[in-house]
Amino acid sequence: MGALLTLREDLRDLKPYVAGKLIPGLVKLSSNENPRGPSPKALEALAQAASELHLYPDGAATELRKTLAELYKLKPGNFLVGNGSDEVFTLLAGAFIRPGDHGLTAQETFSEYTFAVRLFGGVMDKVPLSQGFYDLDAIAAAIEPKTRIIFLCNPNNPTGTAFNQRQLEEFLGRVPPTVLVVLDEAYGHYAQMPDFPQSFSLLERWPNLVVSRTFSKIYGLASLRLGFIAASEAVIRDVSVVKQPFNVGNMTQKAGIAALHDLKFVNESLALNREGLEFWNQKLATRGLSPYPTQANFFCLEVGRDAQAVAAAMIEGGVTIRPLTSFGLPNAIRITTGTPEQNQLCWKALCHALDTIPTVR
Ligand SMILES: Cc1ncc(COP(=O)(O)O)c(C=O)c1O
Structure with a gap:
């Protein structure tokens, strides 16, 4: 042996x-997590969907993506949902990182970006925070020919700090179109600063931008595992290629739709x-x-x-x-x-x- x-x-x-x-x-x-627990509307939807457990879910998450499109004034083709945003980061890396390619992010930030890039044989370059803030100038300066994906966490986990619309736009202007910028807004709902980026409205202008959000925080559904990205239809088509056919269950999809409506x-x-x-x-x-x-x-x-x-x-x-x-x-x-x-x-x-x-x- x-x-x-x-x-x-x-x-x-x-x-x-x-x-x-x-x-x-x-x-x-x-x-x-959300100390209030889950959205009561999501709980109702879960109970109703339980009788359909014997059926495979809609792999395209049609209704959920339609609801997201209405909410964010985009097309369903601009959205892809995943088993938490953690899965979506892995899908993005799976679609775009080849062995030896580089990712780029901050030093003190959410660790899953590095995991996703490394999983596919990529190398993650890291730029230290500046006084707890993402140093977008230094990140832009660190872009090199091998850089394929940049992950930005806004507000940043763990410091909670955020950059604003102007800073983001200036940064995007310095990124080559061949480099994907993944903007993780897991905590975006909570931002109170008036000039927090209106990131969904930037997607049309920047086809290399991907915005990521989760149902684990404001919607109180961390245990259901649901997250999504919004991006150009071309990026969504590419990422769909590496997605498992039924990555988000029916109960999760139904609960997600109900939570989006529970204002x-x-x-x-x-x-x-x-x-x-x-x-x-x-x-x-x-x-x-x-x-x-x-x-x-x-x-x-x-x-x-x-x-x-x-x-x-x-x-x-x-x-x-x-x-x-x-x-x-x-x-x-x-x-x-x-x-x-x-x-x-x-x-x-x-x-x-x-x-x-x-x-x-
Ligand atoms: C910045 C950030 N992004 C993404 C996630 C993961 O979200 P999900 O539960 O959707 O996988 C977390 C979870 O703590 C997070 O802090």
Whole structure:
């Protein structure tokens, strides 16, 4: 017998994704989920769709894409849906990255972009954030002939910072048309800055732009796994080639459509988030702490202490938050806004952790 088959050499330095901790009974503010739970309209749609479980779903997600097209004033052919936006990033890389091609993104950002590029034998180039913000100038300057895809996270996970419409347009003007720009707006709904990019309206002018959104955050459907991209019809056709035929189930599609129509839920979720951020800004100021300016449903805080130790101490206080060690920020934590009760508990746990854990030099 020969030796067992082992992982591809070029993937051996990759580590499995580190997810936010889920500890039964504890308040979970570690994965930027919606503290209100799922949209009630989505729950109704799920219950109704359950009787169709014996049938394959519509692989083209016709109704869902039609609903997205109406909402964003585009054509159904401009949309592709996936098993979470995580899948869509992998599909994009699968369609466009050849072994040896390069991707480009920020250093301290969502890790799945790198995973997607590396999975297909690509190399990911990374540009450090500048004071917690995407450095679009430096990213544009780092484009090289082998660059095929650029991933931008706006607002950025984990810092919550965002760039505006003018910055995005200037950046797009510096990217060759042969390079795809994937703009991940998983938290775009939450952005409060008035000049947050109107990215869907830029698609016509920039055929190399792809906008990505998820149902996991504002719509409260993280466990259903649903995300989508909007792009030129040509890009969508290319990505469809590498998509599995039935990547999004019927129940998920129906729940997604219902969630898109549940404006009351969306508005209440936004209000709860605003209230949560106000609470946190006020409380943090009392201790002289200031988080990075956030446009999302979470904030990132440099705590000057070992982030893993802070997170462990906060578990003792009944709450899980995200130490940002795996993002390359060993002394920073990320906290999702919760309900008023959850925020209060989390604040207490944070104060206790800060009072008991020594600062690092
Ligand atoms: C920036 C960003 N993009 C995408 C995702 C993944 O979204 P989905 O649940 O749709 O795969 C996340 C999840 O935390 C995220 O933070």
